[in-house]
Amino acid sequence: MSTAPGSAPALSVLDLVPVRTGQTSAQAVTASLGLAARADELGFRRYWFAEHHNMPAVASTTPPVLIAAAAARTSRIRVGSGGVMLPNHSPLVVAEQFAALEALAPGRIDLGIGRAPGSDPVITQLLRQSGTTSDVDRFPDHISDIMGLVAAEGATVRFTSGGTYDVHATPSATTVPEVWLLGSSDYSAQLAASFGLPYVFANHFSGEGLERALELYRTQFRPTEANPAPRTFLTVNVLASPTAEEAEARSLPYQRMMARMRTNMPLAANETVEAALEGAADFDGLAQSIMASARSKWFVGTGSSVAGQLRDFATRWDVDEVMVSPIAGAYEDEPMDAATGRLQTLELIAAAL
Template sequence: MSVTPALSVLDLVPVRSGQTSAQAITASLSLAERADALGYRRYWFAEHHNMPAVASTTPPVLVAAAAGRTRSIRLGSGGVMLPNHSPLVVAEQFAALEAIAPGRIDLGLGRAPGSDPVITQLLRQSGTTSDVERFPDHVRDIASLVSAEGATVRFTSGGTYDVHATPAASGVPEVWLLGSSDYSAQLAASLGLPYVFANHFSGEGLDRALGLYRDQFQPSATLDAPRTFLTANAVVADTEAEAVERMLPQARMMARLRGNRPLTALETVEQAAAAEATDQLAAPLLDALHRRWFVGTGHDVRARLAAFATEHGVDEVMIAPVAASYDAEPLDAPVGRIRTLELLAG
């Protein structure tokens, strides 16, 4: 029997055609407020750079803004792409967020660049953060730095130096490791960290990654057993036909990404339908995405999410609500995404 999973939200802060970054962020913050009111478990912001359709470049800033607009939902990063940043700076940012919203902060860490090679080089110009091979060490460093005890630097010449992400921590953000590969699953297992597989991105290798994580898990001071949930794209509407219409702009965006085509702001439903009638950009992907994404009415998608959670042995699913907007809908209100959350909440 399927058990209804807890629901959470992953937000890339989509930017639609004709919309400013300010309007996109206003829309996402209203979505966070609604998720909080509906009882969603957590709300995470992704990190992506230099993409016309994505405004989630700085998760800590967005988390801070959302903290001022919500009361009980957990807030975090899904995730901070750690090789782009100094571990100490990340630790300081999330220690400050934990002080702003005590007991509500998640620090999801990822290893991917979150952009193209040019932007990755710009992000890593300092040189000290670009050693991807040191990713496991940097994860350990952050976990120590955000703790009340802090971390200790040991000099080769002798002596030590104490470092704290915040002077007097009364709480600690919960650290999660994110990924879509065997590497991330095995690293999370070896460090005894909770793990999230990025199923919303491709879904390839899901069963293997979860198996490796669960089989190789080593208990840690903060976690005594494997803990994981999954992400999934969702478009939910009052009718199946509307859900399918609201899915098309995101499907066309995925086709651009996979085909290395120039990226654009997210099309509206009407723009996508008109363009697809001419270029058939998403046609080769549509059937596969429709099967893998959760698209439909509230009743049908809730049932599918419950079966999905049961199949993979998780009690939580984090949805990326990717419902696009119609031309007439306000630029600063995510009507379709809000309706997705409302219908899934039941």
């Protein structure tokens, strides 16, 4: 679906459940669930949790658990995964989890599936100790398995020796979670097109390859009954504050986190804005260059300026929805169990659009 020039796209939220210095996991999760409830009130279309492991600044390790909690605290917004990193899990377990979620919140569950590990090689090895589940080459087969398992008719296992065995993710499904394929490469775009699935390009990572991925997806899309035409939206990092100066200051903790990741520096919980400002002279030229490059791809400013960028972005790429990852850092005196800067970001953008 396209967006008319200047019109407002629908907005959704991607949440990594960020953890700041001094904050507990319980406080970070409480803050994110409060943000999900407010996004529901503000009219956002969907709220997705990412899957990342063993990261000091990220608490979104188990999307299904967070989705269940968010679904219980909301009434309208779609909730889902952005995404489940499928090679880390058994397709049957994923199907059962999301069939159960669909039963908890019928018509509101999205199953976003990705192929990346979501962590470092050590954690990836620990996650993938279940034999063929970790076979990345079987990723397309596992997607097919999940789609069959969550359907009301279930899936059929055919034995090489003859005979069949019926398998259902849940005993009596009346609705199914909506499956989305996620990625940041030509491969993911072409796979989504071949399955006739909706597709999300992970533009918030770097944005490289976006134009080609969308072209491949749209031109190679194979219509299905559920999806007669290609459906896609894009992700972007955003930050809105009452003033441009505050927005830039709140972006610094995330800029510095990106520099640490890209230069293999030790990772830590997100700095406060004050700590990030005080440490400005600590980083060398390479780190500063990485920070500047990351910042150039983000939408940072006042609510009206960011809303304008989102409109232009949606029009340029012909999408009617944009999923925002709110990257606002926190000041030291802000409550640990609330996402003050991220909440402000969503409220200001929603009001401006």
